[in-house]
Amino acid sequence: MEDQTSGNGFSKRLHKLKPYLAMVSLQFGYAGMYVITMVSFKHGMSHWILSVYRHVFATIVIAPFAIVLERKIRPKLTLPIFLRMVVLGFLEPVLDQNLYNMGMKYTSTTFASATVNVLPAITFVMALMFRLETVNLRKLHSLAKVIGTAITVVGAMVMTLYKGPALQIIKGHGASNHDGANAESSDQNWVVGTLMLIASCGGWASFFILQSLTLKLYPAELSLTAWICLLGIIEGGIASLIMERNMSVWAIGWDSRLLACVYSGVVCSGMAYYAQGVVTRERGPVFVTSFSPLIMIITAALGSIVLAEQIHLGSIVGAILIVFGLYSVVWGKSKDEIKTTDTEKGEGHELPIKDSNTRSGSDIFDNIEVNVTGEKNVPAEAGARS
Structure with a gap:
């Protein structure tokens, strides 16, 4: 009996940890993608073409699982649901990814990953607008969410307006050559790149909100992921044909460009869309985006080692403010989860015995x-x- 009780307790704890483990794992996946993508850009890869090929590989991997595993539970595809899928296929596969990649080329992988920290704040504000989140200023945890959101925005403004001196973390010839070659370009395009990165975060936050609303009508995560990837190919292909007139950019070889397409497609589109959809249904879009600061830490380390990038003082100051504000929001969100669990499920409390x-x-x-x-x-x- 004790073994059975302990086993049930372990399984419950594991079930509660699954969303956290899934989101943390995805941040490592995203961090690796940013570095691999930047390397492919240096080898002549077009970000428009990368977005299309990325979702080709994602569709190839996800579609068979969706067809087989969800054949009995897949809801009927109606026109309103399909139109939502069309918008989802544009928001993240086309708008967000291309704006992000352009912004990353104008700045750096470290700065781009740090800018993603504003994503939870944007998602939180949009979730309030669509009534996916609630705020009661008389409650401490609700006040923490509002104050944390404001601090996050201030941190993003610091990162945008104040670059500061470069901090030499890893010294070497590669770092000095890299910075010397790109200093002028980075200074000229820093503001433009930052605006593109913030706009991409807005598109990504919109994707999470619409995905959450769509899953209520179409609760089949694998099928929804496959549709988003397929529509992303079509819409991204149209955008690529408009923006890239040279057809030679579609050719890729057995190098970092192919690796970037396969890795980002399988890990950061197919698996990520599915995992985020599952966690969004259980915990909400704000919870999903609350782990994005981990990308900054991982990417900063990888960017310094692999790409010999320097970290600037403004990025560090802004990132500290963003992380502090973000986890103020997460703490308030966690209190909401506890209250919801206690009131709706009655877990963790003994019910009074009444006649x-x-x-x-x-x-x-x-x-x-x-x-x-x-x-x-x-x-x-x-x-x-x-």
């Missing part, structure tokens, strides 16, 4: 469940006693 004949009206209404469509399911006992 069935002495139950009050408030006890009955406390057991009314609200489903995702907003309809109230009143227990049969409550209906009989009303």
Whole structure:
């Protein structure tokens, strides 16, 4: 009996840890993608073509699993749902990725990954607008979410307006040559690149919000992922044909360009869209985006070692503010999760034992469940006693 109880306790803890492990793992995947992508750009890869090929590989990997595993649970595809998929296929595969890659080319991988820290704040504000998050300023945890969002925005402004002196973390000939070659270009395009990165975060946040709303009508994560990737190929292909008139850019060899397409497609499109969709349904879009600061730390280390990039003082100061504000938001969000779990599921508290004949009206209404469509399911006992 004790072994069974301990086993159940371990499985429950593991189930609670799964969303955290999934999101942390994705940040390592994203950090690796940023470095590999930057290397492919230095070898002549077009970011427009990369976006298309990326989703070709993602579709090849995800579509068979979606067809087989969700054949019995896949909802009917209606026109409103399909139109949402079309928008999803544009927001992240086309708009976000191309703006991000252009911004990263104008700045650096470290700065680009640091700018992603503004993503949770944008997502939080949009979630409030679409009533996916609630705020009560009389509660400490709600106030922490608002203050944390404001601090995050201030940190992003510091990173945008103040570059500061370069900090030589890893000394070597490669670092000095790299910085000397790109100093003038970075200074000239720093503001433009930053605006592109912030705009890409806006597109990415919109993607998370719309994905959350779409999954309520189409609760099939693999199928939705496959549709997003397929539509991303079509829409990205049209954009690429408009922006890239030279057809030779479509040719890639057995080098870093092919590696960037395969890696980013399988890990950061196919697997990421699916994992984010699953966690979004369980915890919400704000939770999913709250782990993005890890990308900054991982990418800064990889960028300094692999690409010999320097980190600037403005990036560090802004990043510290962003991380502090972000985890103020996460702390407030965690308190929301605890309250929701305690009130709706009754976990972690012993229910008072009352005689069935002495139950009050408030006890009955406390057991009314609200489903995702907003309809109230009143227990049969409550209906009989009303």
